[in-house]
Amino acid sequence: MTSSSLPIDTLYAEFKAAYPSHHLVIESDTGSGKSTRLPLWCAEADAQGKCPRVLVVEPRRVACLALAEYVQGLTDLKVGYAIRFDCTVSLDTQIAFVTPGIALRWLSGDMAGFGEFDTLMIDEFHERRWDTDLLLALLKHSDRHRLLLTSATLPGKVLCNYLTDNQNINAICLKAQGKRFHVELRYLAGESHHLPDIRGLEDRLFAALMQALQDTQGDILAFLPGKREIMAAIEKCRGPLRKLDEQISLLALHGGIGAEEQAQVLRVSSNRRVIFATNIAETSLTIPGITGVIDSGLERRTHQRNGRSVLSLSHISKASSEQRMGRAGRTQPGLCIRLWGRGAPLLASTPPELQREELVEPMLAAACAGAELAKLDFIDPLPAKSLEKASTKLMLIGALDLQGRVTSHGQRLFPLPIDTQFAHLISVMPNGDCLDLMIDLAAALTTPGPFYRLPKDEAERVNLLQWEPFGCDAYTLVKLLRCDDDEIPLVEINLRAIEEARRLAQQIRAALECPLLPKADLSDPLLRRNWAIAVMHALPELAFICRLKRDNALGNGMSEVLIGR
Numbered sequence: 001m002t003s004s005s006l007p008i009d010t011l012y013a014e015f016k017a018a019y020p021s022h023h024l025v026i027e028s029d030t031g032s033g034k035s036t037r038l039p040l041w042c043a044e045a046d047a048q049g050k051c052p053r054v055l056v057v058e059p060r061r062v063a064c065l066a067l068a069e070y071v072q073g074l075t076d077l078k079v080g081y082a083i084r085f086d087c088t089v090s091l092d093t094q095i096a097f098v099t100p101g102i103a104l105r106w107l108s109g110d111m112a113g114f115g116e117f118d119t120l121m122i123d124e125f126h127e128r129r130w131d132t133d134l135l136l137a138l139l140k141h142s143d144r145h146r147l148l149l150t151s152a153t154l155p156g157k158v159l160c161n162y163l164t165d166n167q168n169i170n171a172i173c174l175k176a177q178g179k180r181f182h183v184e185l186r187y188l189a190g191e192s193h194h195l196p197d198i199r200g201l202e203d204r205l206f207a208a209l210m211q212a213l214q215d216t217q218g219d220i221l222a223f224l225p226g227k228r229e230i231m232a233a234i235e236k237c238r239g240p241l242r243k244l245d246e247q248i249s250l251l252a253l254h255g256g257i258g259a260e261e262q263a264q265v266l267r268v269s270s271n272r273r274v275i276f277a278t279n280i281a282e283t284s285l286t287i288p289g290i291t292g293v294i295d296s297g298l299e300r301r302t303h304q305r306n307g308r309s310v311l312s313l314s315h316i317s318k319a320s321s322e323q324r325m326g327r328a329g330r331t332q333p334g335l336c337i338r339l340w341g342r343g344a345p346l347l348a349s350t351p352p353e354l355q356r357e358e359l360v361e362p363m364l365a366a367a368c369a370g371a372e373l374a375k376l377d378f379i380d381p382l383p384a385k386s387l388e389k390a391s392t393k394l395m396l397i398g399a400l401d402l403q404g405r406v407t408s409h410g411q412r413l414f415p416l417p418i419d420t421q422f423a424h425l426i427s428v429m430p431n432g433d434c435l436d437l438m439i440d441l442a443a444a445l446t447t448p449g450p451f452y453r454l455p456k457d458e459a460e461r462v463n464l465l466q467w468e469p470f471g472c473d474a475y476t477l478v479k480l481l482r483c484d485d486d487e488i489p490l491v492e493i494n495l496r497a498i499e500e501a502r503r504l505a506q507q508i509r510a511a512l513e514c515p516l517l518p519k520a521d522l523s524d525p526l527l528r529r530n531w532a533i534a535v536m537h538a539l540p541e542l543a544f545i546c547r548l549k550r551d552n553a554l555g556n557g558m559s560e561v562l563i564g565r
Contacts (some may be wrong), residue, residue: 006033010174022207023147023163026155028176031286034150035123039095042119046309052118054095057103059124064097084417087505088340095162101129108111108368119146124283126154128352134362137376138369151317162379183329189341196297196315196340200237208294209335216335218291219273227254227296227449230276253277256449282323293328293336303356359390360420367406368414386393397424420447428538434531443505444477453492
């Protein structure tokens with residue numbers, strides 16, 4: 001054990017006594033040390049002198065990188081990580097931090113060394129992502145590993161009851177109580193019943209920030225729904241804060257930041273900081289020096305619309321709001337300012353993803369692991385309608401056979417690090433040029449964040465139209481990936497997102513063993529027409545035509561879309 005004491009350390013003796021013969025559920029607050037201590041405890045030598053191998057599943061790439069680096073500094077054991085585009089795990093790695101998607105692919109046979117891990121720890125299980133829920137169900141079904149779950153908000157008893165269904169190993173719940181300092185709570189909405197609202201968010205956030213800077217001494221953590229709102233808030237606050245105090249640093253924390261920016265957020269600073277973050281800062285990462293929290297009460301969350309999972313703006317749950325508030329009281333008394341009303345009717349907890357999303361990807365992942373999704377035992381029963389829709393879709397594209405077993409086509413789709421629908425479209429393109437276009441478009445649409453902002457200046461719009469004469473969003477994205485950065489006629493472009501999409505496109509080509517082709521002439525209208533026809537032939541429900549009596553509405557006989565502003 002390391003010298004500095006953390007709340008989780010009080011569980012050491014109980015943990016070591018129970019670990020050899022029980023599944024374990026650990027309940028403790030964010031920041032208690034469970035993500036760093038527990039893997040080390042699991043990897044300690046047993047009575048026979050063997051050091052068990054430990055696989056830690058972290059919900060986010062940022063956490064995988066940060067935790068692997070931190071834990072490596074605490075031990076002589078080899079620690080590695082595996083995320084999209086980057087893997088340092090080898091057969092002699094003792095502790096590996098991986099994302100859920102990587103763990104599912106390993107479980108399905110993409111890495112033979114996966115079976116050699118003795119313990120699997122699923123961290124931050126209370127987030128209830130579909131991939132961690134599925135991973136746990138598959139591991140429970142296979143009954144080959146010691147399982148360790150951590151949760152900050154989900155009752156451990158529920159998880160223990162779920163894991164104890166098995167006749168061989170019972171599950172035990174251990175709970176660590178960390179020291180919490182008092183956090184003063186303020187609500188800034190005009191009326192008690194007012195829900196979190198995106199309208200006027202920047203102005204309300206700035207007013208709250210002025211209060212927090214005046215009434216606390218440490219760093220401020222502001223929760224916002226996404227990268228777009230983070231960049232807008234930084235732009236809004238930069239000028240006034242510079243006049244107030246030139247030493248205040250404004251930092252962003254979201255899934256798209258680089259390693260150096262991430263390190264800047266996670267290290268102790270001599271300057272006062274304001275950190276604008278998505279809900280990535282709710283769990284997994286401990287940010288030092290926070291004494292003030294400003295909570296917009298908003299997040300971007302997936303749900304089903306017209307049979308597809310979409311990402312949209314949502315109110316957070318009460319459980320999430322408590323998690324966010326707790327960030328202000330870890331080391332000293334703090335302040336939390338909520339930009340909604342005290343009596344706002346928030347949900348008690350965020351519904352699990354398997355209950356609110358389509359089940360196409362979970363069903364294919366389960367089939368590739370040799371299991372039938374409908375027959376797996378989950379904490380919450382899966383919606384019958386969603387199961388039926390997913391099965392129908394996967395059979396239509398040939399990924400599952402009539403018995404629900406994965407086909408060779410489905411096995412080819414699953415390893416691709418993209419949505420199953422995109423994977424299918426790529427796999428059925430009729431020729432090399434259409435395949436090349438589809439790979440680039442799928443990579444662009446899979447990469448989070450806007451690639452560009454349309455110009456407002458008339459001359460810039462003319463330049464853009466000359467560069468992309470079809471006025472096609474899809475072709476614009478493909479061209480952004482294919483041309484040199486200095487050739488792009490757009491003023492506001494996101495080079496980091498474009499570069500990530502280029503890497504993803506390369507990864508897809510490598511996975512499919514696509515030969516390198518000379519890039520097709522994108523000015524050829526016949527190429528664009530043939531590509532569009534190929535897409536419509538593969539998935540007819542993606543084709544929409546204008547309605548005769550409603551200029552802004554398009555339909556396809558099954559659903560309708562409206563043209564956005």
